[in-house]
Amino acid sequence: MGVTRLSLKLHESSAYYCSVVPTKVYRSKNLVELYLRGGKITLAPKHKVQFPRLKSLSLTYVKLQSDEVISRLLSGCPLLEKLSVAVYVTISLPNLPKLRHLELRHLTINTSFLGDVSCKFPLLRDLSMLHCSFQGDLLICSPTIEYLNIKTDRIAKTTSVEFDVPSIRKFKFNISKNLPSSLSFKSTSLKEWESHLSMSSDCCLGTLGVIGLNKLLTGLRHSKIHLLIQVESIDSFNYDVWEFNSLTMHQVEELTMDRMHCGTPSLTSFALFDGLFRLCRPKLITQQNQTPYPCDFIFKMFLRHGINHECSDRSLCMYGLRHLEEVRGQIIDEDVDTWRLITLDTWDALKDQNKIRFQLMWRDDGSLPxxxxxxxxxxxxxxxxxxxxxxxxxxxxxxxxxxxxxxxxxxxxxxxxxx
Incomplete structure (x- = not known):
């Protein structure tokens, strides 16, 4: 075969039928990129894998004959730089000295697998683990990783997350169910780096949720933090505000509220924002709804607090907003980006928008927190x-x-x- 790029989509694996990847594919010496989706990989002892030029390999929902198959397959790729694996089994990867980009999906990952990152992949720059299950604590040590992306709904509350990544530039952490017991960076980049933390609103409700979120933000304190809360329907919950007295106030670059006001009572929304503002001071708040409901709750909230010297209702004040001095609003879909001071006069122009961004100016009075x-x-x-x-x-x-x-x-x- 003289082709350099091959994309092969076979019949999805099932209990009754499974297409087998042709053996001659493994001897394609000119291949630079190979994408396999579905089917089954079988390698007899006599079969040799020869991909001397292959730099990019993607295996999606491929059934493996045994756990050793993928090791044999990758051992024949001495120049491999990009690898994407999505299989519902536990695998072991061989040493890949040229690998720079690694994406793992739907895998079961244990501590020993991640502990060998720096040894197995000495040039790795980009690591993504999407929808993976983790056995034990999550520990990653690599002096070369710059981009780290983790998205999972299968992490235990007792899991400890620790990174030793002195070259990190961007960190993404998306969790939808449980918050880990701790998150820490043993070492980080001396250069400016940013973190993007995404979670369901269920993770940060109540006293334990706020305390858990505080632990995550504390672990990310050396980065420029971007926080996204995915809000759906919320049941009632309570706060023990006395438990918040020892929490740290965190600086957040942007707080994004996604799908807000989907049948959420106003008092519940008030309690959610009250917990967030006791914990962080966002510079920007972006509210985007995937429903026809307008972004009016947060707009009313700022007006109630007397921001910009407009109608103050101190009976509804949030404690975390006591140092907020000025708020400006911006419609995201506008052709021209225009920041408007949030006042009663701008209410009619902004109240019915589904996507709106607020710019918050906080007063730093130098008093003891x-x-x-x-x-x-x-x-x-x-x-x-x-x-x-x-x-x-x-x-x-x-x-x-x-x-x-x-x-x-x-x-x-x-x-x-x-x-």
Whole structure:
């Protein structure tokens, strides 16, 4: 065969019939790109795989005769740079010294497989794992990976995710069910890099959801964070706001709310945004609906809070918006990008839009964050109790300690009133 590019689509594998990939394909010495979809790969011991020029290989829903087949197939590709594998089995990949792009779909991946990334693929730059199942913790160590994309709905709540990727430039993490127990980057790029975190709204509801989201954002704190929340129908849920006092306020480049207002009650939407704004300060908020419902909820929310000195209703204020100073709106589908100050006058022009973007300006007053004060005051109370139960404490020392505590409480009350 003298062709350099071959795309072969065979009958999908079934219990009754399965097309077999012709054996002469494995001896195509001129092939540079090979795409196989469906069918079955069988390699007898006498069959030799010879792809001396092959640089790109894609195996989609291909049935394998045995686990060793794919290793034999790839061992005959010394120049392979791009590999895409989508099979519903556990596989083992051989060393591929020239590989730069690797995409794995629907595979079961264990810790030992990922632990060999830097050894097996020393030039790997782009790694994607889509709809894969993970056995044990997710650990990836590679000095060359620049683009990392993970999309899964099969990750356990106890899974720990850790990356050692000093060359990372872009990280995508899409989860739809459970949040991992932790997310950390042992080392990251000294250059500017960005992260894109996507999740279902079910993952970040309630106290545990907000705390779990805080762990993920903390792990991404050295990057420019882009957060996307996919909102469908939401059941009622509760927050224990006292659990939020120790959380960190995160800077987010853009918060995207996808499919908002799909039958979601306004009070539930209010609670969802209240939890998000207690956790992050987005510079941009993009709301895009795939339904005919307009983007009016978030618009009304900003007006209620008296943003831009318009109709303030303090009874409905969100605590996280207390430092928001100005908001501008932009219709995404407009030919000319125009930012409009969010006021009552712009209500008629923007309220019926399905896709709208808001630009948020936050006030940095330099005051001590609320969660930091509570954390320090909590540590002070612990120290107070330790001294109180000590047998060596004297009455005048107890009076001095209680006076300090009273002054701290009064100072904090004045700080809250000034808000």
């Amino acid at each position: 609320h969660h930091t004060w509570f954390k320090k005051f909590g540590n002070f109370l612990k120290e107070l109790w330790r001294k109180f139960v000590s047998v060596s404490i004297f009455p005048h020392k107890l009076f001095f300690i209680m006076s300090r505590a009273t002054l701290k409480v009064c100072g904090h009350m004045r700080w809250l009133i000034s808000r």
